[in-house]
Amino acid sequence: MTPGRPVPPPLAQPAAPSTEPSSGGVLAAAYGATSPDSGLVPLTLARRTPKADDVEIAIEYCGLCHSDVHATRGEWGGTAWPLVPGHEIVGTVRRVGSAVVDFAAGDRVGVGCMVDSCRTCESCLDGLEQYCENGMTGTYGAIDRRNGDSVTQGGYSSSIVVDRRYVVRVPESLDPAAAAPLLCAGVTTFSPLRHFGVEEGDVVGVVGLGGLGHMAVKLARAMGAKVVVFTTSDAKVAAALELGADEVVLSRDEEAMAGANRSIDLIIDTVAAPHDLNPYFRTLRVDGALFQLGLPSEPMPPVNPGSLIRRRIAYAGSLIGGIAETQEMLDFCAGHGVAAEIEMVRADQLNEAYDRMVAGDVKYRFVLDTSTLHAPAKEAHA
Structure with a gap:
């Protein structure tokens, strides 16, 4: 749960403050x-x-x-x-x-x-x-x-x-x-990568380069994927490449986005601010998917169903990971130096x-x- 994935805790009412730990506490x-x-x-x-x-x-x-x-x-x-x-x-x-x-x-x-x-x-x-x-x-x-x-x-x-x-x-x-x-941040990005079955030769797009995004880059690379980072910031180009990205696309550059058309298998979107997803759908290949990890506090621009239908694209969400998957992620990171x-x-x-x-x-x-x-x-x- 990061800038890319705020999830509110359940509503709760506080108990009266305790002044001493219980026996053995x-x-x-x-x-x-x-x-x-x-x-x-x-x-x-x-x-x-x-x-x-x-x-x-x-x-x-x-x-x-x-x-x-x-x-x-x-x-x-x-x-x-x-x-x-x-x-x-x-x-x-x-x-x-x-x-x-x-x-x-x-x-x-x-x-x-x-x-x-x-x-x-x-x-x-x-x-x-x-x-x-x-x-x-x-x-x-x-x-x-x-x-x-x-x-x-x-x-x-x-x-x-x-x-x-x-x-x-x-x-x-x-x-x-x-x-x-x-x-x-690790298991939140690991879980959709594993769920989609990312492997060597796949192309993974990462939208946003914060706490979640930088882990998505590292994990996808460790799984053998080519990684393309989408960012609105020129200042993040060098940082993305240093983290292991193979390519960086400035998403506000229409020509660059057009050049990425039908080139991505899976997109991990970590941005928590409202943004238009339709340009990213156009970068996906047939049977591609976009996993939304960011949870904006304001409404997102509408998704054009035609973008999904014409390429059998899946638009999905994902929440952290289970306990066994978290252990798997830690072991994977240890084995791959992540x-x-x-x-x-x-x-x-x-x-x-x-x-x-x-x-x-x-x-x-x-x-x-x-x-x-x-x-x-x-x-x-x-």
Whole structure:
């Protein structure tokens, strides 16, 4: 969930603030918002005591996602305060519940955009927990299925407790900080590439070159595809080529767009602002597809059905990835040397980083170093 894919957390009402952790629980230092106008401020969380199938994680790094900005600034409404964002979490296992056999203390692990789902619907049983028919539980801002009177709090924190089924293993060969954005931006672009069956010789177009777009370029190249980046900015041409793009097309250049006619097999569109898709449909071959990952806040220009019909083109959407697919993505990245391009930030730089994200001033993801959080206060505020 990035500038290319803001997805609002479920509506939730906050529980009364807890002042002490439950027996065996832990106080965690955190940064979060206490109102739409508060900015990010130091907080202390009371994390639950690990249940039999829980994993307690000492968080090392947490990626910053554009959806974090929307949520903490109350731009989606229905926000429960206080709110600690963060759903691109990498850390090490501190302890596990009595029924956990697949993780042990010291393991490096990750947590992405969800920490639970109903586990019984068709989507969950098919390993597509992100499409849970009863609603997945977001890593922050959602009613906690494990404890229905509380709201989930995210990874801008020194620790978190998560059911083992929603924890993934981070391969040792991945830099842990650069791996954090893979838990959202990585799997969000990996999933449609895998679903379409991208392979060597395919041509993949990427619209937009932000947090999502740069991962789409890297992953498609690692799958053997030729990559064409579409951008409105001359300034991004060199950057796209440095990331591995084979070609860059300025989408506001009608002649360049005409030259790309019928040349693309699959387009990954990461742009979250309203834009006309019809010119991109014309670049697709017969049986091509455009996957929309960006979720604009304003209406998009209408799609001309004729553009789809005349070439049997599919227009589709995609939401993050399931837990098994997230693990597959991490293993793929480890095997192909793929990681996010990041800029590390301290806790006291978070508000500045949010402003820079809104301005598009980041190449290409910010990652919070949680060692810069203050020690937790004696009283928990969330």
